[in-house]
Amino acid sequence: MALSERNTVINPRSVVSLLSRLRNARGQADPYPIFKEIREMGEVVPAPWGAQLITSYELCDRILRDNKSWRALDDAWRTRRADGRWGAPSATELGSVLQGLNPPDHTKNRRSIGNIFDRHTLEKLRGRLESTAEELLDNLSARIQEEGEADFSVLVSEEFTIAAMGHWLGIPRADYDLVRSLSHAHIYAQELLPTPSQLATANVGMLGMRRYFTNLVKERRNHPGDDVISSWIRTWDTLEPDREAADHAVYLLVMFIVGAALETTSTLLSNLVWTLDQHPDQRRWLLANPHEVPRAVEEVLRYDPPVHVTTRYAAQDTVLAGVPIAKDQLIHTVIAAANHDPARTNDPDTFDIRREGGHLSHLAFGGGIHYCIGAGLARMEAQILLSAVVRRFPTLRVSSPPQWESRVAFRHYTALPVTTG
Template sequence: MSTTWLGELLSEDGRRDPYPVYARLHEHGPVVGLPHGSKHAAIVHGHAAVGRVLRDPDFHVLDAEYLDRGSTRWRAHPAVRTMQHSLFNDSGDHLARTRRVFGQAFGSTRVSALEPMITRITDHLLDRLADAGGAPVDFMTRFALRLPSDVIGEVLGVPERDRAAFPDRVRTFDAILELGQRSLRELRAADTAAEELTSYFAGLVAARRAAPEDDLISVLAASDALSEPVLLANLVVVFNAGFRTTANLLGNGLHLLLTHPDALDALRADPATASSCVEEVLRFDPPVHFAIRYATKDTEVEGVEVPRGRTVLILTAAANRDPSRFADPDRFDPSRTDNHHYAFSAGPHFCVGAALGRAEGRIALSRLVARFPFPALAAPPGPRHHFMLRGHDRLEVRFR
């Protein structure tokens, strides 16, 4: 059976709905070893095992040191170089330095101060939904992508007039993160998107050095804490992640509420439950489903050997449905307590924007339901095919 797990996940049915595969994996314990010659040494999916590997210093992200062991050809690809310079794939002292720089901007205290701005943008976008007069609108385009894009845009200092150009480039760039093989065509398109995004932020950094404004890019441009390539790479990745993952949180969350009327009724009756609702959305249908780590020495996970240099596929979304950790894990229950999920990862690569994403989700869902007490799906959403950034491309909703 172990030879088919990756094939099942990457099949059309697995991409459409991976949760049945996750459930079968749990029947085989917290970790399954894969045969020699497989892309990964093991799949880690149990809640405790996932937490251990994500925090284990003997397991690293696929950093430059790892990639260079196979070939240095990756250095010719701007998209891959951008990821390697960023928080996503950096490690050690470089990672710690970058996290300190961006952590100050996205910590809980700073995010609390941003809540009036998030509320203002949310209410403006809700006004735009009301303009449709109850006709079907695509929630993803009209709200879910716009809110986090405008929020992270204001934090960084990306002018509003420029934000509409980002979604297509970001989707193209993010394709290199997907589970499974990527085509040369996809890689070349991602390289082009990376060059365009890097060029844009280079121009914005130069402009802020010449004329600083009250935004994060002005602060970073005046600092020498990060080298220019690292600064630009992290601006690209932080902006991308700042709206793609939160957009999926909002879309996944609204779809769950619309298909679980009791949960929608509970949130409508008590907006203060929005925080627990967001945590359950993150557990039940997270925007990101997996991570990959490699072993820096011969080791094991729950008795499964992982030789030095081999990778493990970490299914964080499967860990969020582990029946040994969560009662009735396949039930969407916003009243769930002790909801310790891995939607934001754990360890050195815990999401630096977690507090901001949670705040946006809480404010947006509570105010949306207060403004439109009886939203309804206008059409079934299309199938989803991605694991790294899992969300709806379209979500047609009537807001009444």
């Protein structure tokens, strides 16, 4: 049966059933058989809410790179679709941040911050990140000695990510818990099918993020220094004569970058431990070859990326893999399915650190103009932490099943118990 024919006979409600399975505990623990079922329905799979799920690596890669045909969900699109889901305050705010902008607005905003994580900046951050990793692992070790096990996600992954952002942007340490909790609430606005209660939570998180980071930008405006936020304020003063508008632009940048890091990097760090625990042969090989940590990080990014689904809309009527797509119609690039596409990767469901070209074979950081601007920092954090774990905890193992938030688009651990016994 031809691909286009396969897609026309799919019952969209069967997709809802599969997505529902992704939300339960079993689906969260191992979502990839479910994504495989969706991918086997075709490259373009209809969903009952009027969108299309894109499952192949080739199509996802093409869409993410083509910002002319496939657009981010900007303010203009959200205004045209201002129903309950897309008219929620937390959702409309996302149309103004970097990930929701299209050229020329995206070009202006992206250029305003420059190459924020170039080699020089990363090397300046490295020493602080290495010492932070050691400190957090000291805390983990002490907790394991006291109680027999400890929560790696809470004590290490979450703390390491907010500490990296906090140090870079100058966020007071006393505010880390607040910022993290607000970000975790706001992320529901980016879920595939958020419930009304999740949207209400997202609205509260968004208002809190706006209040906190608006005040932070105001404080840097009143007391400028040589920090990152003060530098962005000076840049935007040359781009925008209205100081209130300039400060709002800086707020949107800071809020987006912090939120994006807290909702992706912390999951990646926990994924390193969980994935290696589930593949003891690979773990033993890495312990014997610690210089291969960068390859291990890339394979974890391919095997279980922190972001499973991203969304675009069609700029005009078109046809994709034989399926008509109407202007303004939503498409969801299912990165979790694409990263396991056998047309792209041999034996994709096998976790193999020694896989050749691993860094070229995943879409964990997206693509095109919206390629993750923090990819370099995320990789460095992951490599620093995994190197330290391999060196200090050769017998670390997951002591009881992890727990995940009931999400489809953005993975998030709520517990990852570990021990060294």
